[in-house]
Amino acid sequence: MNKFWIVFSHTFMSKIKAKSFIITTALFLAFIIIMSNIQSIMDIFDQEEVDQVAVVTETDSFYESLDNSLQAAESDIEIVRYNGTLEKAQEQVIDGEYSAVLEITEQEQLPAAVYYTADMSSTSIESTLNQALEQIKTEIATNKAGLDPGTIATIYEPMSFEKEPIVAEGEEGSVKTEEELSGARGLVYVILFLLYFAVIAYGNMIATDIANEKTSRVMEILISSSSPVSQMFAKILGIGSVGLVQMLLYLGVGYIVIQQKQEELVGGFFEFFGLSETSASTFVYAIVFFLLGYFLYATLSAMLGSLVSRTEDVQQLMTPVILLIVVAFMISIFGLSNPSSQFVTIASYIPFFSPMAMFLRVGMLNIPFWEVGLSIAILIITIVILAIVGARVYRGGVLMYGTSTSLKDFKKALQLSKKD
Incomplete structure (x- = not known):
């Protein structure tokens, strides 16, 4: 045990x-x-910058309505009635005196506009002016038709459309509310990205660290003085602790920043992320599946890292691990909109996908505890099997030198592990 802590520290x-x-x-x-x-x-x-737009028009009412509309919306755009020619106004845009030129004409008593700009890539001013003119056109058209403005507002008002769950008798309280689903969805997003980042970043770090020690030949001394399982998990836990410190720093700084912006983020940290209505059990499952997912992929990474003797070869052998986590991530992203699909359900029992897929189902659905327990049991059994096989591959793999970029080297590593 003492040797484990030496390697870990x-x-x-x-x-x-x-x-x-x-x-x-x-x-x-x-x-x-x-x-x-x-x-x-x-x-x-x-x-210091004010977006000034020169307006060329012969219709006073259009200009006044546009100016009133922009002021009511507290827009940063300032329009200026231009009395010269359109060509002269365009020259002043090129010289930098105006941001753009807006020509407003009258077509069948309704406004029509042409927007002239020297910067076609910027659309913010154009969009604001277009929206304001659309409102003016709607008001003029409704007045011509003799329609009451209140009637028009009622027509454009969104229809009331609510969603209510159907709950079977005796199952009251077992269906999650919309607030709980929103909170769970926010937490699922966070855990998906954290696990994705942790597996790719720290999995590569584990494999590279082992390859570096093989390059320095220090591995031969380590493997003879401590058990392969002890050494492998010391590295997994050591790098995992580094990752934990890093993530706590990120979350801590993020929390401090959000706390300082309480006036802008009404409701505080947890409500901002949609977590205020999330149950405590969902947070517990988040920690459990995150840790199990990390150990699963970290054990696999350590096993693959022991097969290579050059850091240049690490990425090639790590490709299958990265592909697995990418597939798991894509399944979970798909499942956010349809967590009860059979595809996601099956994936939640496949060990390499279940840390994400089953947590998604736990967060978004009310599923029986035995399903969650079964998924966790399968994950633990898989980690144990990978640890046993990985320890043998690790023991033989760390003694392999030379080019090793194929998964066929598993057999060779297992053979070497049998030799004392």
């Missing part, structure tokens, strides 16, 4: 102190802070 400390870990973590934390304040940063650069 060495793996953990070496990764925590690595410059790549520190730089990557710092950059991502800076990214979180910058993105949470992106609007304030943009306002610093835009506070």
Whole structure:
């Protein structure tokens, strides 16, 4: 047990102190802070700028209605009645005096417009003006038709359409409400992306770390002084702890940033992410399936990493693992809109997909506990089998040197593990 903690502490400390870990973590934390304040940063650069649009029109009512509409909407666009020619106004746009030119004409007593700009890639001003003119056109058309504005508002008002669950007798309270589903959906999103990120990032880290030790030949000493299972899980837990520290830093900074923006994010941290109505059991399942999913893929990564002796070969052998997690991720994303489909149900019992698929079903549906228990049992059994097989492959694989980029090397590694 003492040797396990030696390998664990060495793996953990070496990764925590690595410059790549520190730089990557710092950059991502800076990214979180910058993105949470992106609007304030943009306002610093835009506070001096006012979008002035020259309006060329012979109809005073159109200009006045457009100006009133923009002011009522508190738009940042400022329109200026231009008394010169259209060509002259276009020249001033090129010179930078105006952002654009809007020509408004009258067609059958209704407004028609042409928007002239030197920057065709920007559409924000165009969209705002177009929407305002559409409203003006609707008001004029309804007045011509003699329709009451209240009648028009009723026509365009969205129809009341609500969704209510059908609950069988004796099952009251077993069906999740819309608020609970929204909260569960938010938590599922978070766990899906965290598990996807953890498997790809830390799985590669485990495999690369083992390959690096083989390159330095220190592995031959380690494997003779401690059991392969102990050494393999010491590395898995060591790198997993590094990942946990990193994720806690991300979540902690994110929480602090959101807490500082309580006025903008009404309801606080959990309501912002749609988690205020999520049950405690869903959070427990999130932790359970995240940990089981990590151990499953980490064990597989450690086994594959022991087969290669060069870090350049790690990515090639890790491709099957990455493909598995990508497929699991895509199944779960599909299942967010249809969690009760038979396809998702079957996938929730397949070990390499169940950490995501079964958690999706647990979060979105009320399923019997035995189904969740069965999925967890299958996952644990699979992890144990991978640990047993992986330990043998690990013991033989770490003694293999030379080019090794094929899964056929499993057989060779198993043969070497039988030799003392």
